[in-house]
Amino acid sequence: MTVKLEFLTQDQQEIDLAKRYWAMDEEGAYLERVGDLLPFREITQPGGVAKYVRQICRAYDENQVCPLCDQVLRINGRTEAKKTFQRSYHPCDDCQERQREEQEKRESAERAELEKQLAPYVAHVRSKTISYSDLTDDVVLILQAIDALIGPRLTQGTFSRIDCNELTPMGADDFIDRLYEQDVLEDDPTAARPEAYFLKDGTVWHKKSMVRYFLPPETSLGAGEEAFRVLLDREFSDAEALSNLWLDYAVTDVMRYLHYQCAVHNQTLEFEAIEKIEGTVRHGLRKYSVAQMWFIMWKVVRDAAALASRTYYNLEKAAATIPTKIRKQLEIADQGTGPRNDWSRPEPHIAGSLGMVFNSLFGLDEFSKGAKVIDLFTRLGDQGRGDAELHDLAAAFMKETLEGQRSLPALEAFAEMVRTGLSTEDALMKTIHRNPEFFR
Ligand SMILES: [Zn+2]
Structure with missing residues (x-):
């Protein structure tokens, strides 16, 4: 036996x-x-x-x-x-038990090492502040859109990427990455699940999907309502930043529709093709609306699906023609009257909170043509510059007349101009031109 x-x-x-x-x-x-x-x-x-x-x-x-x-x-x-x-x-049982104990010991040592390495980082992010008024227009607009999704958790608590999934029709990853890389959003390891952070070759790594983010408090106003008003009351004027953000957003709205059409027609796009299409779509959106681009996506995917059923063609080959077909459609559109602009948003396909913020601030939507959008932001930029110049002019006027002890006659001359019905800007300009003696 x-x-x-x-x-x-x-x-x-x-x-x-x-x-x-x-x-x-x-x-x-x-x-x-x-x-x-x-x-x-x-x-x-x-x-x-x-x-x-x-x-x-x-x-x-x-x-x-x-x-x-x-x-x-x-x-x-x-x-x-x-x-x-x-x-x-x-x-055997004894060896398994010993292995388990060793594993536990190793894990708790790693945990301790991780916490040791994270401690100074946690202290750093928790004490960090940023100046909200120094943030660029595109960043402020994204923050407004995140605020619309998660409310006070942006500044008072923490949030994850998935909480912001409805930022655009294609999620929030690219936009969260952008804010994180620019040190606008920070991550708080103490608020995340333990497995979110780990050591690899002695350095700390994190799993993006498990990270908890927050917006650091304002440098002088702290984290309250008043600080957030600085973001909500922003007067937008950076034409380039706004135009680029609109294009980034509009690309997600078009790509979401393209993926949906591809799914309907059983077409699969390679990673390289998707990158190429995004570039072409972005270019097209400088002139056309999102809805016009949807129409092109609809036509091109339908044509590719028809091609796939022909002899000598297969699904793969047909899908590979999509990037070039989109470019071709844009060339045709440029020579003609442009694609139709009455294509509607599919039922389950959301505009996202970033789209809603663009809509409430600037009246933009899927039917807004790119050329007009960029024009709108350019005018906004010019106006912003004009305001800044007027500001400088007014400051110089006050300073010089005060230093020259001519404040009273200068104010009287300015008031006289206002009484004739001139705007502040025109009244100031005329007062300066007609009274050079104030500035000697
Ligand atoms: Zn054994």
Whole structure:
């Protein structure tokens, strides 16, 4: 017999039962069927025997040894016994227990090391402040759109990427990345689940999907309502930043529609094709509306699907024609009257909160033509510059007349101009031109 028994009972009947259960000939065949051992006390079914025997006796199979310590392995029932000698794949109970302990020790040491490395970082981000008025227009607009989704968690608590999923029709990843890379958003390791941060080759890494983000407090106003008003009351004037953000956003709105059309027509786009299309779409959006681009996407995917059904073509080949077909459609559009602009947004396809912010601030939507959008932002920029110039002019006027002790006659002259019905700007200009003596 190659199974060694260790009895946990002194009851002779039980010992006999275990011996009969494990008894085998030299070939390893069991001498009795399990059913022949029954009934034994309250056990009447063969299914209950192995469990009962396990409770009264430990069985070690001399044909199986632990790969780590060479001890014979404990087995639970007849089917686990081997007929010939072999080294087991899995370690014995003692070795498994030791491995578990070592693993736990290693993990807790890693945890301690991770926390040690994270501590100064946590202290740094938690004490950080930023000047909200120094943030660029595109950043402020994105923050307004995030605020519309998550409210006070932006400044008072923390949030994850998934919370911002409805920022655009294609999620929020690119926009969160942008704010994080520009040090506008920070991550708080203490607010994330423990597995979000880990050590790799001695450095700290994080899993983006598990990270908790927040907007640091304003440098002089803190984290309250008043600070956030600086963002909400922003007067937008950076034409380039706004135009680029509109294009970035509009590309997501077009690409979401393209992916939807591809799914409908069973077309799969390669990663390179998607990148190429994004570039072409962005270029097209400088002139056309999102809805016009949808129409082009609809036409091109439908044509590719038709092509796929022809002889000598297959789905893959047909899908590969999509990027060029889009470019071709834009060339045709440029020579004609432009694609139709009455294409509607599919039911489940959202505009996203960034789209809603563009709409409420500037009245833009999927039907706004790119050329007009860029024109609108350019005019806004010019106006902003004009305001700044007027500001400088007014400051110089006050300073010079005050220093020259001519404040009163200067104010009287200015008031006179205002009384004639001139705007502040015109009144100021005329006062300066007509009274050069104030500025000597
Ligand atoms: Zn072992």
